[in-house]
Amino acid sequence: MKSPASTRTPVSVRAERADTDLQDDVPPRGGQAAPRSLRMWRPLRIPAHQDTSARVRGVYPFLAEGNLPTAGVYVGRDLYSGGAFVYDPWVLYAAGVITAPNLVIAGIVGAGKSALIKSLYTRSIPFGRKVYVPGDPKGEHSAIAEAVGGKAIILGHGLRTRLNPLDSGPRPAGISEPEWEAMVGARRLDLVGALAETMLTRPLTPIEHTVIDRALNQVVAQAETPILPMIVDRILEPGPEQDARLADDGRMVGHALRRLVSGDLQGIFDGPSTVTFDPALPMLSLDLSRVANSDALVSVLMTCASAWMEAALLDPAGGHRWVIYDEAWRLMSQPALLRRMDAQWRLARHFGIANALLFHKLSDLDTVGDAGSAMRAVAASLLANTETQIIYRQGADQVGPTTLALGLTRTERQLLPTLGVGQGLWRIKGHARVIEHHLHPEEMRAFNTSNRMTGP
Ligand SMILES: Nc1ncnc2c1ncn2[C@@H]1O[C@H](COP(=O)(O)OP(=O)(O)OP(=O)(O)O)[C@@H](O)[C@H]1O
C-alpha cells in the first residue's frame, strides 16, 4: 500500500481518524495499542442510500421490481415480493416495455413449461385472444382446444382425415377476388415448392421451380380445386404439348412429391380436405401425435399448417393470436420450418401474433444445421432476440451454455438449478422476476401430462 502522505484521499483520511478515535475511546483487546492500520473493529456504519427502483434493480434484480404494467392475465406469485404477477405481451407492447411480443420458455423435462403456456393462452381467450398450435407432437393441446370451443385437427395414417395442401382457404375480408386469386396462386407455388424441398432435403433448382409452376398452371386450368396427385401426374407426364426436356428436369421433384400421394407417406395429402381451417374459432391445434415418428411428415404437415395460418393472419380484423410451438426443438431441426418460424418472428408485430417457443435446453440448438451454419445462426438469434425469456429449471450441465446464450447475470445463473416445478426466472426486457406459476385445480386436471406415469 502507498504511504498515507502520497494518497491522501478522503477514504484514507477517514480511516486515520477512525484509528485515532479507536485509540482514544476504547482500549484495544489485550490492552495493547493497535498499530495504525486501516483495520477497525467498530461496527461499520454506512449511510442509507436511496435511489429509484429502476437503478437499484441493477444491483438487486429480484428485490427491487421495476414497474411493469399491472394489466394482463394472472400467472402466479412473485417469489421475492410475494405480489401477484400478470403477463400479456400485447399490453407490454402497448406500454412500450417490449418491441416484439414473442417469448421463449426453456426448462428440463417436466419443469412445467407446457402447463404455463396452456394457462397463459386459456386465460387470455376470455379477453378475445385466439390460439393456434401449428404442430403439437404430443397431442397434449387437443383436449384443451375442444374444451375451449376450438378444434384439434388430427392427421395420421389409417385415419379418414385428409388435408389438401392446395386448398385456397377462406378469403380474408378486404381482399378483392382478383387479388385473392393471385395470392392463392403464389401460395400454392410456394407451398408445393416447400413440400418438394422438404422431401428432397435440398433447395430446388430454378428449372425445378419452372416445372412446378407449369404443372400447377395446367392443373388449375382444369380443376377449380386441384389436389396433389394431379400435380404429381403432370410433373411426371407433362403431355405432348410440353417441352420434352421438362419431364426429365422434373423427375426428381415428381418422385419426391409422389412419396406423399402414393408412397410410404400416402393417406394424408392425396384427396380433397376433410378438415377445414376456421380462423374464427378461439383455438386451433394440429395434432401430430400420430405422425410424430416421421420427421418428414411432421415437417410437411407443419408447412401446410403454417401456410394456412399465414393466409388467416392477412385478415386485418383477425385480432390477437397466440402461436404455440411446443417441443420446438423437433420443429427447429427442419430447415424449411425454421425459416418460416424466423419469418413469423419478424412479422409478429405486423400480424398481431405472439409466438411462443418451448424447448428443453439451449444445447437442443445443436440439432439445428451444422456447427457454424446459417440455420444454427438463425435459431440462436431467434432465442437471443426474444424479449420475454422464461427460464425454468436447468440441469447443472446446462447452466453455463444458457448463461452464455442468454447473457444471464451471476445471480440469475445461480438461481437456475434451484427452481422447482412451475417456478421460473422471467426476463422481460431488462426486468427480472422469479415467478411461481399457480394452477387452478381444474387446470391441473386438464393440463396434467403425468397421467401415464402416475396413473394405475
Ligand atoms: N405450476 C405448477 N404447479 C404444480 N404442478 C405443476 C405446475 N406446472 C406443472 N405441474 C405438474 O408437472 C407436470 C409436468 O408439467 P408439464 O407437462 O407442463 O412439463 P413440461 O416442462 O412441459 O415437460 P416436457 O418437457 O416433458 O414437455 C404436470 O403434469 C403437472 O402435474
Ligand SMILES: [Mg+2]
Ligand atoms: Mg411439455
